[in-house]
Amino acid sequence: MTFQLILDEIKNNLKKILDDLSISDVNFSVELAKPGFGDVSSNIAFLLAKELKKNPKEITQMLFEKYSQCSSTLVLKTEAHPSGYLNFFADWAKLSKLILSESYLDTFGAVDIGNNSNIIVEHTSVNPNKALHIGHIRNIVVGDTVSRILTKANYKVNVLNYIDDSGLQVADIIVGFKHFKFDEEPPNGKKFDHYCGDDVYVKTTQKYELDSSLEEIRKNTLKELEDGDSETAVFGDMITRKVLAGQLETCWNLNVSYDCLNFESQIIRSGLWSKIFEKLKEMGLIEFENEGKNAQCWVIRGDDNEDDKVIVRSNGTATYIAKDIPYAAWKLGLLDDPFYYQKYDATQPNSKTLWQTSLNNDSATPQNFTAQKVVTVIDSRQERLQKIITTLMEKFNSIPDSYVHLGYESVTLSSDTAKTLGLETDGKQAQMSGRKGVYVSADSVCELLKQKITEETKKRHPEMEDSEIEKIAQSVSIGTLRYEMIKQDLDKIITFDLAKSLSLEGDTAPYIQYAYARASRILEKSGITPTTDVNFSLLQEKSELNLVKTIGLFNLQVRDAANNFAPKVIARYCHDLAVSFNSFYEHVKVLDSDNDELKSSRICLVNSFNITLEKALDLLGISAPNRM
């Protein structure tokens, strides 16, 4: 509970005061004070001004007097600020003990929002015809971070990755291999996913533009892919699985794990679509159009200004959005599960088993990957389609907010970076495009970062062994990339600049990880085993108390992040922790002190910081290095 304890105490006392005054229904705030105004402040007087017909200043004064009658264990002093705020000063000797003691528990930071219920987080879901680029990384890191936060908030999280192995993009590379005879082996050891994306996909789509008769071949290939037992489908399956293996390698390198891979081809063959199609008709959610531009189509009626959306074409085939409906319903457990599950042969970063869907019950194990609540991480450009799905799901199961589309803005390339790819943009940022070959691959960014960090580490530690440098470079490079992807709001466009992304100073993961490394060195050199059996009242310096306070906010931050699916909240919190620690580090010498008692108290604090930061960084999928 930590800092929450003092907030609760104050809130309860203020409620009692209001009861005595026979006032109810006042939704006042009790929150962390701004710097310079004590530790906690309340706006209660402002809210009472109208009712009591007095100005806030007088009311605060009155409340201040009444508050002195209240029993308080954690509040040392109250202040009626002329502005109208009621401010509180904590009894830090007591509060420090509570906060630091709790921080040593394994459960520190855990909150209970999920009540141990199931939740699905779906992310990644990249067409298996190319390597992951920096735009995909935002999706993956957001999804992975959210799933970590929800786990901390007591949800049982299952992470799904939807493999769209039967779409047009896959058909394109199949056309490349079959029709244009691209070699099935990549040249000089190139990763297979990179080869498919950089060479086969880009060059094949270029040829379409030159020769429109190829469109027929493309369409036929797509149809054969969906047909299942065709030779094309078997070949396609082999190719897409090889690409997928390459993509997963990139994801695992980023510390990302999944619970199940769901193959679109199997969803199509499972017959889920026809079941949901019947259900849609029964419930009157779709209508058959007899005339007009959508004649002979099944459509979902658009509300207000929105056009109707075609679900089944006049030729009887399902559209793109239609494929998402049975999948969404399956995730919510609204349909009988047609799948068997097989283990995917791999060891993931979190060492959990990775399952994959199968329609074949040989050596299959039953699993349940459905949940009452589903979070789907998709680019906000798909918002309109996702809104249709959300509305449909609400009508199916009558539970509001059970299907959540977590949208985020795209990653664009800075004009400088676009230029390095041969694209002149006139100073403007550029949208990435897999088809046009305008993108920066995730693997290449990781590689560049790792090189840079290896250099920096060598500079600082010339004597360090290569294996240790490698470990540090891995930790810091992944941290840097992941942090950049979540530190700002989801609805802000990230303009990726290759040169700037290599910056390791300021509001970056290395800044935060560095604070951890510094603290680790203090603990190492102290020669003392940190304990919470210390005199907390000795921690009196401003920078000490500020660090304690920041540590005590962990639960509140996790709650905020989980309630709002907001990874950036934890990113900011990690940064705040590091700032507080660096200020402490500058102002207080831990090991220099002659006073052993004080030294022990400070060691306790430093260790508490390290434990907390390590846990918070873990929510971001970032590891905390002891040295760097």
Added chain:
RNA sequence: GGACUCGUGGCUCAGCCUGGAUAGAGCAAGCGGCUUCGAACCGCUAGGUCGAGGGUUCAAAUCCCUUCGAGCCCUCCA
């Protein structure tokens, strides 16, 4: 034409949901701090009519309306 998102110092952002006290950071600029618990750090200086206009309110960066600018979506494409 319609829907959605963004607009805060030179640049990148936080704060907005849940209105209140001096609008916070980082980068870039200028100055200062390593005979060390590691300078991937810290301190100081300078820089802001919170796009514009109106409204609600005792109180608006925050809520409402209008408007301008930027982005994105609006295929029987995926």
